[in-house]
Structure formats: structure tokens, C-alpha cells
Amino acid sequence: MARPRILVVGAGFAGVECVRRLERRLSPGEADLVLVTPFSYQLYLPLLPQVASGVLSPQSVAVSLRRSGKFRTQIIPGGAIGVDTKAKVCVIRKISGEILDEPYDYIVLAPGSITRTFDIPGLIENARGMKTLAEAAYIRDHVIAQLDLADASQDEAERASRLQFVVVGGGYAGTETAACLQRLTNHAIKKYPRLDPRLIKWHLIDIAPKLMPELGDKLGASALEILRARGIEVSLGVSIAEAGPDKVTFTDGRVLPCRTLIWTAGVAASPLVGTLGAETVRGRLAVTPEMTVPGTGYDGVFALGDAAAVPDLVKGDGSVCPPTAQHSMRQGRRAAENVIASLRGRPLQPYVHKDLGLVVDLGGRDAVSKPLGIELRGVPAQAVARGYHWSALRTGPAKTRVMVSWLLNAFAGDDFVRTGFQAQKRASLVDFEYTDVYLSPEQVRKHTASVVARQG
Structure with missing residues (x-):
């Protein structure tokens, strides 16, 4: 049988x-x-946002x-x-x-x-997601490439558009992605003496009235305060009306010159x-x-x-x-x-x-966590967040790679290297998530x- x-x-x-x-x-x-x-x-x-920001290698989270x-x-x-x-x-x-x-x-x-996407003109073609390892690796290359291209450009308009970055989605994924990548560009810009650091601008937007409402009012407000103190412009009650290859139109009428749109508005x-x-x-x-x-x-x-x-x-x-x-x-x-x-x-x-609660790692010493209903901020929250993620990794080699990478990044920083493996691929949402291959009943x-x- x-x-x-x-x-x-x-x-x-x-x-x-x-x-x-x-x-x-x-x-x-x-x-x-x-x-x-x-x-x-x-x-x-x-841990994908940490792969995109170069804190961890792709192999560490695979x-x-x-x-x-x-x-x-x-x-x-x-x-x-x-x-x-x-x-x-x-x-x-x-x-x-x-x-x-x-x-x-x-x-x-x-x-x-x-x-999850919506019927927004240009969104599918021009937005990048953060659901797959390939997308995280691509975004890292793309962000560093914008710095390289801005540094080489003599056109002020082009330079401005390459140094503005928009992340849509004020939940866990979007907040961590914006925080980690903003930290990456803030450190990387020191290696570009021709670029004015004040030109780099990160925008985090969400149609919801609160940032990370699942954290509660106090921790959500703390996360918002941390992001704004680091120079990230957070706009709530706002979404994307149209996405183009070199500009983004918000639903409140603003038009931003921008060549990086990262879409994390739900699943x-x-x-x-x-x-x-x-x-x-x-x-x-x-x-x-x-x-x-x-x-x-x-x-x-x-x-x-x-x-x-x-x-x-x-x-x-x-x-x-x-x-x-x-x-x-x-x-x-x-x-x-x-x-x-x-x-x-x-x-x-x-x-x-x-x-059991939620942990949010905002990079460096910044974090907010709510384990078992206990509200934590700063270094204690960071210890809880990383301790939780580290313990959840299944194998010893994975835990070792992640711990070593955290320590190496903390003491030695990043080399800001882009691999170029996916330089010729647009990385649209359909390309990396293969959403067009399914059959009907x-x-x-x-x-x-x-x-x-x-x-x-």
C-alpha cells in the first residue's frame, strides 16, 4: 500500500x-x-531592511x-x-x-x-518592493548608485532627484526600511565630498493617521520623534497619486523629483x-x-x-x-x-x-519594542529587538553570521559597495514576485x- x-x-x-x-x-x-x-x-x-542597508549580507538571512x-x-x-x-x-x-x-x-x-498594490498610475513600473531577498539586494545597489550618479552629474535638477527617496508604508516594514536606508546614506555621503549632505532627503508617507498604530500611541509617537530627529520627513494621511521614473506626485498635490520609490504599503x-x-x-x-x-x-x-x-x-x-x-x-x-x-x-x-508583542529596530541605538506589553525605547528596546531576531534564526551558522555581521558593522562600518549583479533589471514588483504566473480555477x-x- x-x-x-x-x-x-x-x-x-x-x-x-x-x-x-x-x-x-x-x-x-x-x-x-x-x-x-x-x-x-x-x-x-x-531582517530584510538590514540587508538593504548593508548591515547584514544576503546569506545571513537566507x-x-x-x-x-x-x-x-x-x-x-x-x-x-x-x-x-x-x-x-x-x-x-x-x-x-x-x-x-x-x-x-x-x-x-x-x-x-x-x-499589496493599488491602481495608481506608474506604480507597478516604477516602485520597488521589499518582500524578497533579490529586492533587498537590488535596493541597496540602487540607493548607492543614486549617490554615485548624483556625484558624477553636473545637472542640479538631476542631482536633486537622485538624492530624494520616498518610502510608502508606515508599518513595520516601511518604518524600518526608511530608518535603515537613511542611516546608510547619512554615513555614505561622507565619502562624497562633492555632494552637499543637506540635499539627501528621505520621505516616509502613509495614508493612516498614525505611524505604526499597532505599537500604541506612546511608542508610535516615540518612533515618529526618532525618525524626524534624524531628518526623515514623515507625512501621514498622504499616499501616492502618480509614480513616474523621475518624480512622484503625492495625494496632497506635492510633486517631488525622485528616482527611488520603495513601496511597503501592506501585503x-x-x-x-x-x-x-x-x-x-x-x-x-x-x-x-x-x-x-x-x-x-x-x-x-x-x-x-x-x-x-x-x-x-x-x-x-x-x-x-x-x-x-x-x-x-x-x-x-x-x-x-x-x-x-x-x-x-x-x-x-x-x-x-x-x-507576544512587537519589536522595531531603527538602526544604531534607535529602537522601540513592546514585548509582553512592556514599552521600551532606545538601547533596551534595541537589545530586545536583536535578541528576539537572533533567537528566532533556526540554525547555528545563521546565528553566527548575523551576530558577527552586527559586530563588524558596529565597529568597522560599511564599505558602501554595490555589486552590480542586477544593474540592468528594473526590479518592478511583478518581476521579483512573479505575480503573473498563476492559473484561474x-x-x-x-x-x-x-x-x-x-x-x-
Whole structure:
């Protein structure tokens, strides 16, 4: 009798924690484990702003999957582009471009999220995201290139546009990105004696009335004060009306000469969600507290992380868990336990977890944190933020690289080197997040039906 096949889609926090728990709890002969991911690493997303600013190398936050002890899960290098839950087949586009139809008995959907965008003229073509390792590496090169080009230019208008930078999104990602990159340019400008440091201007904007409202009024105000004291212009209640290659128009009418627009205004569930034809909640798959997809035709389907609206039983009132690493990791472990329970004919358990707080690293000695509801600022907050991130890294080599990089950057600074690896690529949101490869539910069904017909 063939062993049950458990397919996990996505190697983010949720997917990796699920696979690790399945490997520990299932004997090798009890089930076949398969992980679908384009890359054989888990990206530690919260530290991407430090990669963009050069504090950490890209390898530091790309935690190898194959260093996790006796890793016995098969990795399919590619991305899921459709799921036929009736035929129990996942359609996968391998990194070679080949289309693979992977059967499953149980499927755990943890494909994560993509950058949320709006119908703003020029946004897709001219904005850069901060969701992938490639984007972070590109942004670092791009920002340093603007300094190089401004230094070489004799045109004052061009120089001004290259030295203005706009970050959209006053949440965790946008605030840290603006803070870390502004610190990078402030240090780098000392190596450009021909450039006036006063020309460098960073703008952080958000349509919300408060910066990082999840921190609470006091800490949010502290973060705002830190940013403004460092010269970052923060505009709230404002967004982008139009994005051009050399200027940005704000919704309040201002027009800024600018060649760097970084878009971090929220996330949306992976487009894979739309291929199932299942019920959604604000774009995320509707699931039970046990993280199963309800309804006829979804037998053996679990969903979690950023792509699923997992009920928050601690808050109640119909709330769903926010798309954070903290929830995703714990959901991954519970989902694994529930897959095992299904496999062994045991009852499933709901996911319950109280949020432990938020940490925000603003670079240098600047930070604000709220662990377990305790409000911290400055060096204590920085120690908590970095301690949390360091402990969350899965492997010893990753922890060592990050700690050494932090120490080296603190004492030796940055060399402000751009690699040039992606100099000829525009780095649009579509280019780096591959949002145009997914199938519709009808296309998925037609595809699997044609495969069955050929095999018959």
C-alpha cells in the first residue's frame, strides 16, 4: 500500500515549521513529505531592511533548509500555481519553467503573501518592493548608485532627484526600511565630498493617521520623534497619486523629483489562494480554527500563515490572526499536529496563541519594542529587538553570521559597495514576485482534466 503523500507549499515561517514538526513526529515509513519552494532556504523576512542597508549580507538571512538535521523532505524547486482539490493535484511551475502535476493526500498551503498594490498610475513600473531577498539586494545597489550618479552629474535638477527617496508604508516594514536606508546614506555621503549632505532627503508617507498604530500611541509617537530627529520627513494621511521614473506626485498635490520609490504599503495573500475557488476573507482563505478549509471538495486541505484567515480565538469577536511571523511559526506547528491527527484518525485541535508583542529596530541605538506589553525605547528596546531576531534564526551558522555581521558593522562600518549583479533589471514588483504566473480555477481544472485524458 502506498504511503500517504503530504505536500507543503511554501518555505516561509509557517511552511518550514510545519515540515520540521512533521519530520520529528512521523516515522520515515509513515508518510512521504514534499515541500514546494523556489529556493532551498527560509528567508528571515524581518531582517530584510538590514540587508538593504548593508548591515547584514544576503546569506545571513537566507537560512538553509538542508542544514536542519536529517532533512528527509523532498524539495521541489518551483512555485505552486494552482490546486485542483477535487483531483487532489497541485500544479507546480518549476524554476526551469517545466509544469509538474504533483498528487497529494494532504496539502498544507502556506504560500505567504505578496506586496499589496493599488491602481495608481506608474506604480507597478516604477516602485520597488521589499518582500524578497533579490529586492533587498537590488535596493541597496540602487540607493548607492543614486549617490554615485548624483556625484558624477553636473545637472542640479538631476542631482536633486537622485538624492530624494520616498518610502510608502508606515508599518513595520516601511518604518524600518526608511530608518535603515537613511542611516546608510547619512554615513555614505561622507565619502562624497562633492555632494552637499543637506540635499539627501528621505520621505516616509502613509495614508493612516498614525505611524505604526499597532505599537500604541506612546511608542508610535516615540518612533515618529526618532525618525524626524534624524531628518526623515514623515507625512501621514498622504499616499501616492502618480509614480513616474523621475518624480512622484503625492495625494496632497506635492510633486517631488525622485528616482527611488520603495513601496511597503501592506501585503495581500498569495494569488495561489484564488486558484482553489474557495471562500475568502479579505483575500485570505477562510479556514476553521483547526486550519482546515471548510466545504465540500476540500478534503485534506489545510491553510495557514499570511494566505489564510485563521480565527484569533484569543481576541474573539470574529477576529483573524494578523499576518506576522510570530503567528505563522506557531500555526505551522499546530497544522503539522493536525495533519498527523488526520492521518492517524484522531481529533484535530484549534490554533490558540496570544500575541507576544512587537519589536522595531531603527538602526544604531534607535529602537522601540513592546514585548509582553512592556514599552521600551532606545538601547533596551534595541537589545530586545536583536535578541528576539537572533533567537528566532533556526540554525547555528545563521546565528553566527548575523551576530558577527552586527559586530563588524558596529565597529568597522560599511564599505558602501554595490555589486552590480542586477544593474540592468528594473526590479518592478511583478518581476521579483512573479505575480503573473498563476492559473484561474477554470484553468486548473482544464489542465488536470487534460492530463488525466492523456494518461487514460
